[in-house]
Amino acid sequence: MRFAFDDDQLAFRDAVQELLDKECTPAHVRAAWSNETGRVPGLWDKLVDMGVVGMLATEERGGLGLTMVDLVLILEVTGRYALPEPIVETAAFGVPFLERADVTVTADHTFVPWADTADVIVTAAGRFEHDAVELVARPSVDGSRRLFEARGTPTAVDGNALAAAFSRAVVGAAAQQCGLAQRMLDLTADYTKERRQFGVPIGSFQAVKHHLANARIALEFARPLVYRAAATSDPVHASMAKAKADEAALTTARAALQCHGAIGYTTEYDLHLYMKRAWALSRSKGDRRLHLDRVGQTIL
Amino acid sequence: MDLSFSPDEEAFRAECRAWLDANVPRPALPSGDTGEGFAAHLEWERKLFDARFAVVSWPAEFGGRDASLWEWLIFEEEYYRAGAPQRVTQNGIFLLAPTIFEFGTPEQRARILPRMAAGEETWCQGWSEPNAGSDLAGIQSKAVRDEAGNGWRLSGQKTWTTRGAFCTHLFGLFRSDPDAERHHGLTYFLVDLLSPGVTVRGVERLDGDEGFAEVFFDDVFVPDADVLGEPNQGWAVAMATTGSERGLTLRSPGRFLATAQRLIDLYREHGEDSGLHDRVVAAYIDAEAYRWQTFWTVTRAVEGINAGAESSMTKVFWSELDVRLHELALELLRDHAELLDGDTASWMKGYEFALAGPIYAGTNEIQRNVIAERVLGLPRR
Ligand SMILES: Cc1cc2nc3c(=O)[nH]c(=O)nc-3n(C[C@H](O)[C@H](O)[C@H](O)COP(=O)(O)OP(=O)(O)OC[C@H]3O[C@@H](n4cnc5c(N)ncnc54)[C@H](O)[C@@H]3O)c2cc1C
Numbered sequence: 158m159r160f161a162f163d164d165d166q167l168a169f170r171d172a173v174q175e176l177l178d179k180e181c182t183p184a185h186v187r188a189a190w191s192n193e194t195g196r197v198p199g200l201w202d203k204l205v206d207m208g209v210v211g212m213l214a215t216e217e218r219g220g221l222g223l224t225m226v227d228l229v230l231i232l233e234v235t236g237r238y239a240l241p242e243p244i245v246e247t248a249a250f251g252v253p254f255l256e257r258a259d260v261t262v263t264a265d266h267t268f269v270p271w272a273d274t275a276d277v278i279v280t281a282a283g284r285f286e287h288d289a290v291e292l293v294a295r296p297s298v299d300g301s302r303r304l305f306e307a308r309g310t311p312t313a314v315d316g317n318a319l320a321a322a323f324s325r326a327v328v329g330a331a332a333q334q335c336g337l338a339q340r341m342l343d344l345t346a347d348y349t350k351e352r353r354q355f356g357v358p359i360g361s362f363q364a365v366k367h368h369l370a371n372a373r374i375a376l377e378f379a380r381p382l383v384y385r386a387a388a389t390s391d392p393v394h395a396s397m398a399k400a401k402a403d404e405a406a407l408t409t410a411r412a413a414l415q416c417h418g419a420i421g422y423t424t425e426y427d428l429h430l431y432m433k434r435a436w437a438l439s440r441s442k443g444d445r446r447l448h449l450d451r452v453g454q455t456i457l
Numbered sequence: 458m459d460l461s462f463s464p465d466e467e468a469f470r471a472e473c474r475a476w477l478d479a480n481v482p483r484p485a486l487p488s489g490d491t492g493e494g495f496a497a498h499l500e501w502e503r504k505l506f507d508a509r510f511a512v513v514s515w516p517a518e519f520g521g522r523d524a525s526l527w528e529w530l531i532f533e534e535e536y537y538r539a540g541a542p543q544r545v546t547q548n549g550i551f552l553l554a555p556t557i558f559e560f561g562t563p564e565q566r567a568r569i570l571p572r573m574a575a576g577e578e579t580w581c582q583g584w585s586e587p588n589a590g591s592d593l594a595g596i597q598s599k600a601v602r603d604e605a606g607n608g609w610r611l612s613g614q615k616t617w618t619t620r621g622a623f624c625t626h627l628f629g630l631f632r633s634d635p636d637a638e639r640h641h642g643l644t645y646f647l648v649d650l651l652s653p654g655v656t657v658r659g660v661e662r663l664d665g666d667e668g669f670a671e672v673f674f675d676d677v678f679v680p681d682a683d684v685l686g687e688p689n690q691g692w693a694v695a696m697a698t699t700g701s702e703r704g705l706t707l708r709s710p711g712r713f714l715a716t717a718q719r720l721i722d723l724y725r726e727h728g729e730d731s732g733l734h735d736r737v738v739a740a741y742i743d744a745e746a747y748r749w750q751t752f753w754t755v756t757r758a759v760e761g762i763n764a765g766a767e768s769s770m771t772k773v774f775w776s777e778l779d780v781r782l783h784e785l786a787l788e789l790l791r792d793h794a795e796l797l798d799g800d801t802a803s804w805m806k807g808y809e810f811a812l813a814g815p816i817y818a819g820t821n822e823i824q825r826n827v828i829a830e831r832v833l834g835l836p837r838r
Contacts, residue, residue, distance in 0.1 A: 158466075158527055159459045160752040161760070226458050346833045361836040363822075366829030370773075373828055377770045381749035382742070388460050397742045404739075446735065453738045456721055457728070 160384070162230060170230040173209060177238040183427040189241040190300035190430075194274050196242050201261070210248050211258025219258035225249070225325055229387035232329045236336025239434045241301035243271045245329035245442075251277060254322035264326060265441050268295055272305035279319070283311025299437040301430075323442075324392040330442040331383045331395070331402035337435045338376045338402075338409040344428060345369060345413040348420075359416070368412040375405035393455045396448035403445050406435035460752075462527065469524070470531045476508055477539035488806075489545040490668030495623040498545040502576035512550050512574045519566070520574035526755050534711035538718075545620060549573045549580030551707050553628050556698045560645075560686040569647070583615040583629025583648070583672060584695070591823050593630075594639040594692070598674060600631035600646065608680040609633065611646065611654075614673050619817075621670025622659035625650055628698075630691045637689070645691035647683040654678070664809040699819065700768055707818070708775045710748040716782045716807070717744035720789075723804075727789045737785055743778050750774075766831035769824040776814030776821060783808035 162170075185197045192198070204210050212228050214220025221227075228248060235244050243263045251262025255277065263269045264279040272278050272292050278285040285307050292305040346369060349360030359365050379401040386394035410432040414421045421428045439445065462470070482501060487494035505511040506520060514529040515521025524532065544550070550573060557566055572578040589595040598613025611631055618627065627648045634642025650657060654677035660669035686694035717740060724737045750771070754764055764771070786804040787794040793801045815821040829835040 158462055158752065158756070160749070160756045162458060342833070346835060349835060357838075358836050360829075361838050363826065366835055367822070367825045369833055369835065370825035370828035373832060374770045374773055377767070378743070378746040378750050378774055381753045382746050384458075384753075385460065385749045388458050397745060400739065401742055401746055449735045449738045449742075452742060453734055456738065456741055457724060457734075 160381070162226070162384075166227050166230055169227065170234055173204075173207065173231050174234045174237075176203060176207065177234060177240060181238040181240050183430060186239050186241055186301060186430050187427075195271060195301045195303035196274065197240075200240075201242055204242070204244065210244070211252055212248055213253045214256065214258035218256055220252065225328060225387040225390065226384075229328060229332045229384060232332040233336040233339075233383075236333030236434075236438075237340045239301075239337065239340070239431050241271075243275060245326055245333060246270070246275075249329035250279070250322045250326040253325070254279070254318060264323070266443070267306065268297075268304040268441070269307060270297070270302045270304055270441070272307060273303065278305075278307050279314065279322075280307055280311070282307070284314050285309055285311050297437055299433040302434070302437050320392065321390070324390065324395045327392075327395040327399045327442050327448070328383060328386045330438050331379075331386070331398040334399075334402035334406035334435060334438055335376060335380050335383055337431050337438070338372065338379070338405045340431050341406075341409045341413040341428065341435070342369065342372050342376065344431070345372075345416050349416055365416050368416055372405070372409035372412040375408045379405035393452055396443070396451040399443060400445050400448040400452065403439040403448075407439055410435045462531070466527055466531060469528050470535060473510070473532050473535040474539070476510065477535055477541055480504060480508070481539045481541045485540070485803075486542050488664075488666050489543050490620060490662065490664075490666035492623060492667070494666075495545055495620065498542055499576045499579070501542050502544075502546050506575045511546075511576070512554070515554070515570070515574065519570040526759060530709055530711070530751065530755065533709035534714065537709075537711040537715035540715070545623075546573070546576055546579055547707065548582045548619060548624075549578075549626075552582060552698050553580050556628075556645075556685065556694060559697055560694050564682065565647075565685070578626050579620070579624040580626045580628060581618045581621045581624040581650075581670070581672075582698075583618055583621075583627045584699075585617045586614060587616055591820055593695075594643075596630055596632055596643060598629075598631045599635070600633040600644055600679075602633075603678065606678060606680070608678055609644070609646070609684070611648065611674040611677040611679060614671060616669075616671045617660075617817075618657075618670045618672050619668060621650075621657055621672050622667055627672060628685070630695050633691070634689050640692040642689050643691035643695070644688045645685040645694040646679050647685055648674075648677065648679055649683075652677050652679070663812070664806060700764075708771075710744070710751045713744045713747055713775060713778055713782065716779065717741045720782050720786050723786055723789050727791075731789055733785060733788060736781075737789075740778070740781050740785055743774075743781070747771075747775060747778060766827055769819075769827040770832070772818055773815075773821045773824045773828070776811075776818075779811040779814050780808075783811045 180200050189195050189197055208221045209231055211220040212223045216222045232245060246263040247261050250264045252258055260276045262277045263272045263275040266281045269278050276287050278290055291308040295304045295306055297304045349365055350358050352359050382401050383398040386398040413428055420426050486497045489495050489498040509522055512521045513524040513532045516523055584593055586596055600609040600611050603610050615629055627650055630643045631646055633644035654675040656673040658671045659667040662668040787808055790801050796802055830837055
């Protein structure tokens with residue numbers, strides 16, 4: 158037993174983090190809220206070049222032949238930066254599902270994000286190609302997540318492969334939730350150290366401390382389930398991970414907003430970018446209720 | 458990343474399982490927090506010791522098997538899975554022993570550990586005093602130097618001492634430098650409770666058992682050989698013990714997985730239409746989360762990274778999980794939950810015990826302060 162990442166995995170993660178630190182700042186995410194695509198212009202190609210997007214494809218098919226264990230850490234980082242790109246849908250779901258590294262894919266049960274800029278769209282109904290689908294835009298609470306309903310005549314997909322792909326997407330979304338929780342926690346810890354009331358930093362008040370301690374605990378116990386699910390490919394483990402990671406992200410969002418006060422309640426401040434992504438992800442790739450049902454079907 | 462146990466570890470698991478299945482007493486022993494129950498538990502401890510299962514992680518020379526942390530976790534999982542008795546020796550073997558391994562002299566190890574492992578000497582923990590609970594540095598019990606006797610004379614009072622009425626020995630902190638304040642000038646003593654001047658009074662706990670004790674010290678002589686670590690450096694030594702108490706050693710995941718599994722069984726029997734589906738499943742997931750977070754922590758420990766203040770997160774999590782598991786069981790049991798007879802009584806008893814978790818080993822309010830200050834870096838007051 159060795160439940161830890163190896164140095165190569167951590168180094169790859171750090172490299173992606175370095176890229177996003179420059180190219181996926183809050184200003185970039187904010188800009189994606191109002192641009193045409195909801196994405197960060199030029200960033201996807203860089204992720205493709207780094208090998209992130211095609212990681213799970215075999216080398217013959219233009220990928221890196223890596224596994225979900227390698228990818229999960231990177232997806233966690235994409236959550237931390239609220240990367241507004243279909244990275245979970247493509248890297249975790251689509252690339253191994255289609256066995257090719259050169260496509261952009263989006264997928265979900267019903268509402269598919271960034272579908273207008275994807276080559277292939279997969280929903281519970283089946284598979285749609287970009288040039289043979291009618292897309293109806295549906296606004297998301299997270300302005301950068303351009304959501305669509307796909308209409309048209311889908312082609313059927315292999316149920317087993319779809320289930321496995323969906324399970325990877327569930328782990329991916331759970332990883333992003335952990336990254337988002339971490340981001341909101343960092344932002345709030347920094348804020349509460351600076352902001353002063355009654356002559357002292359508000360972070361010295363015990364009520365504030367306990368909100369943030371609760372968030373930190375929730376994250377501490379979500380992460381290992383996500384990493385475990387990445388390693389086992391077991392759909393029940395994926396469901397446990399998503400249920401727990403959603404809880405961590407939503408608990409943190411709530412604590413973060415409360416500890417910020419009114420500044421957190423503005424859209425000028427960055428918190429809402431991460432909070433709304435967490436809300437949105439908690440409803441996508443199966444919500445907590447769906448995943449608790451799945452776990453319940455196995456254990457009860 | 459490798460999530461499998463090795464063939465040797467699996468073989469060890471099989472050995473533990475087979476032995477426990479054949480030896481765990483049925484019906485269950487009476488509570489170890491009563492005089493009669495304590496004696497019955499010590500017999501069980503003796504049996505464990507003879508089979509070299511009492512202290513698997515210790516070196517063989519002290520009665521252990523030199524088991525790795527992983528094997529220790531496996532043993533614990535099997536122990537609770539088998540429904541084996543509570544460990545009345547736990548404060549010795551899980552809290553004091555790691556501290557003796559770290560700070561004790563070779564003479565202390567050789568003298569104390571084998572008898573502790575065999576259950577011949579049993580240890581209770583003497584931190585709390587009437588005026589020093591969460592604020593442990595407020596300890597007032599005193600140790601005065603006895604030069605002629607090459608030792609110390611203790612006076613004062615300890616309280617909430619778990620199983621103090623049944624144990625033979627106590628480890629605790631006493632103020633040895635009257636001029637020093639707070640964390641300074643404290644010494645860690647190992648005290649024989651049969652020494653002249655010691656009075657122990659049992660106190661009934663919430664669950665009706667005499668699990669607590671008050672221990673009074675009236676000019677009790679303790680030789681230098683029974684000082685653990687350096688005189689006046691007791692705080693640092695004690696912190697090692699409390700680290701064990703919050704973290705892994707006292708509350709391994711096997712315990713909560715076993716309770717979660719019993720909750721699942723109860724749900725299968727009574728759960729339909731209870732409206733508790735999601736909460737029961739979520740509690741089960743939490744027990745799994747505790748297991749995997751432990752594996753994460755143990756991997757780091759094996760590679761030399763100490764959990765430090767992070768053990769405060771562990772303590773809050775397991776204690777609140779334990780309460781949740783029992784609350785759900787009581788909800789499932791409906792009017793039977795109240796009963797102290799029949800097969801469901803263990804849930805009410807378990808609930809009463811679980812409620813202590815957020816209080817002992819540093820209250821969860823204190824732990825949350827620690828998490829905020831030492832993990833997240835928020836300012837102290
Ligand atoms: C079942 C059980 C077994 C025990 N066994 C032992 C034992 O074997 N040996 C031993 O020495 N002790 C033992 N204890 C005692 C235990 O260590 C203390 O109960 C604990 O440290 C709290 O101290 P207190 O009870 O004096 O409560 P107090 O410290 O008076 O606290 C009361 C309440 O105030 C809160 N509070 C106090 N200070 C703060 C703060 N700074 N910030 C926020 N909230 C605060 C606490 O969280 C708590 O909710 C045991 C307790 C129990 C319940």
